[in-house]
Amino acid sequence: MIDWPVFLSPDARLAFWTILCGVVCNASCAIIGCYLVLRRMSLLGDAISHAVLAGIAVAFLLTGSLAPLPVFIGAVTVGLLTAFLTQSLATWGRITEDSSMGIVFTSLFAIGVIIVSQIDGVHLDTDCVLYGSIDTAPVEIITVAGYDIPHMLQILVPMTVLTLLFVIAFWKELKIASFDPLLATTMGIGASFMHYLLMAMVAGVTVSSLEAVGAIVVVAMLIVPPATAHLLTDRLGWMLVWSVAIGGVSAVLGYWGAVRFDTNVAGMMAVAAGGQFTLAVAFAPKHGLLSRAIGRMQLALRIAAEDVIAKLYRLEEQAAESTNRVDVSRKECEHLAGAGWIGRLAILVLSRRKQLATSASGQWHLTTTGRELGRSLVRSHRLWETFLDENFELPPDHLHEPAERLEHFIGPQLQARLVQELAQSRTDPQGKVIPPGEAANDSEHAAE
Amino acid sequence: MSTRTLASSRRVLSRMAESRTSSEPAAAPVLDIHDVTVAYHRKPVLWDFDLTITEPSLVGIVGPNGAGKSTLIKAILGLIPLTSGSVSVLGQDFAKQRKLVGYVPQRESVDWDFPINVFDAVLMGTYGELGWLRRPGRKQRRWAMHCLEKVGIADLAQRQIGQLSGGQQQRVFLARALAQNAKLYLMDEPMAGVDAATEHVIFQLLRELHDEGRTVLVVHHDLRTVPDYFDDVVLMNLRLVAAGPVEKVFTPENLRKTYGRRLDILDDAGEAMRSRVRSE
C-alpha cells in the first residue's frame, strides 16, 4: 500500500491513486479515440483491442515474461496486422469490410486464447483481461526515483505522453488525412501511412490500458468520451480537450460508483462514460435532443406569430381607405395564428412585444411596430412571388405556396438583392402593390 | 459520315495552340495522356484515351454520364490504377510533380461533419509544400487568407464547414486549391449545384488562373455554358471524341457523336446551322 501523499487518509490515498491511474489511462485513449470516431473507425478500435491479446500471448511465448517492451512490440505488430489484413481482405478478397474485420480479429483473438490456455497459471489470468486490475492498482507498487507509485503508471504515463507528442507532432497530417484522404494522397501526405501510424498508436494505447481496465472497457474509453465530446463542440482542438476531461470524470465517477456498490472499477468507469454520453445526447447545446426540440419549437412559434401579423396587415390593406386599423376578436386572432397552444403562446408573445394591442372593447389590432413587421413580411412575400414569376415558368397558382413559406426567412438584405434582380418591383403577379422597404421609403420619396 | 471524322486516329493530338502563336521551343507538354485504358473487370471506363496539352489552357471536359470524366481526373492524379497506358505531368510522372497539381474534388467526397472551420480547411492547401511535421507559419496563414479573399468568403473564415451552403462549400474547395499554388488544376464539376453568383465567381477565378499561366482542366456538367467559360474543350465518351478550341471542336456533329440524339437543343442548333450553311 502506498504511503504518500501524507496529507490524505489511507482511504483517500487509495482513491487518489486508483483515480489517477484511471485518469491517465482514459486520457491516452480519449486522445487517440477522437480520430477513430471522426474517421468512422470505432469498430476497428474494438477489433484491435481484442486482437492484441494474441500479440501479448505470442510475446509471452517468445520471451517467457510480460516485460513491457516485448508486450508492446507484440501488441503493435498484431494491431498493424489486424488493420492490414482487414483492409487487404476487403480489397483483394472481395468481401465486405465489416465481414473482413470480424473474421480477422476473432481469429486473432482465438489464437490468443488458445496460446494462453496452453500456458500454465502465471500473470496472464483471464480475470485481468476481462475485469481489469485497476482496483488493485495502489497495491502493486514499484519504486521510481525513491517514490512508490502504482505499477501500472509506469506504462500508462509514458504512453499518454507519447500520445500527446504524436498528436502534436502530426497535428496537420492527422487532420488532413482524416478530413480528406484523397486530397492528402494527391499531396503526397500518404493517407495510408498516417492510417497505419494511427493504428499502431491504437494498439499501443490499448495494450497499455489492458492491464488496468481489461480488453473491452478499453473500447469504452476509446470511443465514448470522444463521441460525447463530438456532441459538445465543433472544433477539433476542443473535442480533444473535452474527451480527456470526460474521460477523467468517468474515472472519478467510476471509482465512486465501484466503492458505493461494491463492484468492479473498470465496469463502473464504462458505465459512467455511458451516463455522460446519454446526458450529452439529451442536453448538449446545439446537438442535443433537447436543444434541437427547443429550436424547432422556437421556429414554430416565430412562424405562428409572423403569420398573425402578416394576415392582419393584409386585412388592413383590403379594408376601406378610411379605416387605419382593423380589429379582430381574440378568437379570430387565435385562428389566424394556427391551431393549438402554439397559436395562443404566439399571441401572448406578440402582445408582450407590443406588436399587438387590445382596445377597450377587447378586440385586437396591430400596433405601429406590428404594422412595420407586417409590411416587411408582405413585401418579402410579394417580392419572392415576382421573382419566381419573372424567372421560372410557373403557373400563377403555384407562386403563393413557396412565397408563403419563404417570407419568414427573407430579411431586408435579401429583399434589397431581389429588388436589384427584378425588372420591376412595384406590383406582384396578382397586381397587388409591393409595400416599400424602410430605406426604400426614403429613396423612393426622394426620387419622386 | 466523312472519312476524316471516322479516321480512327487513336492518337488525337490536341492542337490546343493552333490558333495561338507559339514561339517556345518544345517544352514538356503540360499534360500528356497516352493510350490510357481504365477498366473495372471487363468494362472499360476509359478506352485508349489520348490527350496532349502543350500550353497553359482553360479546358472544359464534357461528356454524358458514365463517360469516364471523373475517372480521367482520378487517373491523372494516380488515385486509380491504369489498366494500360501512361500519364505524365510537365514531362514527369505525376508522383514527382505532386506539388504542381491542384485538385478540386466533388463535394460529396468529404465529411462535412468534421470539426474544422473554413480557414483551417483552406490552410490545408499549404500542407503539400510544407511537407512532413512542419507547421503552417505566418506566411502560410497570410496566403490562406489571401485565397479566401480571392473567392469572396473571407468573412466566413471562422465558420464551421458543416454550416455552409453548397455554393460556399464549393468556394472553400476552390480557395483550398488556390492555396496549393499549382501549375495544373484538375477540377471535378466545380459548378454543379451552385447558385448563379458562385458560378460567376468561379468562372472569374478560372480566367485569372489561366491568365497567370496555369492550366485549368474542368469537368463541366452544363453544355450550354461551355462556349462562355472555356477556350478549349474535350469531348469524351469512354474514348476521346474531339479536343481543341471551342470554335473548331464544339460542333453539333461532335456533340452528336458524344451525346447521341438526346439533346433537342443541339439538334435544333445543328439544324439551324445546316440550314444557314445551305442557304449561304
Place this chain on the structure above:
Amino acid sequence: MEYNTQIVLAGTSLMGVCAGLVGSFAVLRRRALIGDTLAHAALPGLCLAFLIVGHRSLPAMLFGALLSGLVGVLIITALRYGTRIKEDAAMGIVLSVFYGAGIALSRYIQNQSTAGSKAGLESYILGKPAGMILQDLFLIGGTTLACLLLIVLLYKEFKVVLFDSQFASVQGWPALRLDLLLMAMIAVAVVIGLPAVGVVMMAALLIIPAATARLWTERLALMLVISALFGATIGGAGTLLSARFAGLPTGPVIVLLGSGLFGVSLLFAPRSGFLARWLDAQNFRTRIGEQALLCELYNLTEPSLPSLVELDRDTLKSQRSWSDNELSKRLTRLNVADLIKPSDNSRITLTPSGYAKAAQVARAHRLWQLFIESYPDSAPDFTDLDAETIDEKLDQEIVVQLEDRLRSAGRLPKTTHSRTRETTQ
C-alpha cells in the same frame, strides 16, 4: 464416444447450423459485426436476470440476455437516426458500455453471493461447452428449427428486404418489421450460443460460415445451405478436436477451423477465389494485349493491301505505350502461333492466317468505336474490352448497320465474320 461429448457435439453442430443460417443475412446486410455487438450487449441482461431470479436459471438468463441485446440494438438505431453519431460509433458505444455494466453487475453478484452460486460470467464470455446438458440441446435444437422454419416461410420476403429495402417498402412489404425480425433471430442465435462458445466466438460463428459460403455461390438459397453445412462441420470438428486434445478450449478451435476453411476458400474457390481471379485476369490481359497488337499490325498493313508488307518494329512500338519487353513477348507469342513472320529483329510481316485474325480484330475494334460514337447512351453498358465479343453483345441489326457505314467509308476489314455479303476482294 462419451455421452457428454455426444451432447456437446450435437449441440455445437446444431449451433453451427443456426449461426450459418442467420449469419448469412447479417453478412449480406453488411451488418457482420452486429453479432459481436449483440453478444456484448447481452451481458447485463444475463446478470440482471440472475439477480432477479435469485439463482442460475438458464432460460431466465437467456431471456434476460435477449432483452438486453435487443435494447442495445434499439439504442443503436435510435442514435443513428436521431443524432449526429454515426453507426459504427453507436455500435462501439453500446457494445462497450453494456459490457461494462455487465461486468460491474457480475462483480457485484460475486461479492454479494455466498460461495457456489456465482453467475459464472466467465463461462459466457469464453464459453464452456462442457457444461452442456440435454435440456440445453433441446433449446438449441428448437431454436435452430424455429429459425429454419421462419426462413423457409418468409424466404422471398427476406430476400426482397435484403436486396433493396427501399424497393421493398415501396412494394408494400413491411421492411422495417422484417428487418427487426431478422435482428431478433440474430439476437436469439447469439444468445443461445453464448454459454457454449462465448461472446467473441459467437460473433465469429455468425460471420465465418456465411462469408465462406458467399465465396462459393451467387445464389441466396444455395448460400444458406452451404453456410449451414459449413457451420455444422466446423462446430462438430472443433468439438472433436478439442475433446481429443484436452486443454484446447472448444470455442477458439471452432473459430480457427472456420478461418482456415475461409482462407482456403478465399484462395481456391472457383470464380471468386483469389487464384481463379488471378488466372482469369492474366488470361484476359494476354488476350487484350494480343488483340491490341494484331489491330496495330492490321492498321499498318492496311494501306498497302492486298500485299502483306513488311512492318518496322519501331513504328509499331511508337503507336502504343508498350515497353520493349512487353512487345517482344507478344511478338514471340504471335510468332509461335504462326501469325507473323519476323524477317529479322526489327521487321515483321503478317502471315495469311495472321492477316485473317488481325482483320477480324480490327473489324471488331472499329465496330466498337463506331458504336460508342453512334449510341453514346448505351456505350457504358455494352462495351467490352474483349473486342471479339462484339457479335454476341450487339444486336445483329445494329452490327449490320455499323458494318455498312464502315464499308462506305472504306474502313471495313474483309473477314469471314462479316454479317453482310461482301463483294469479292
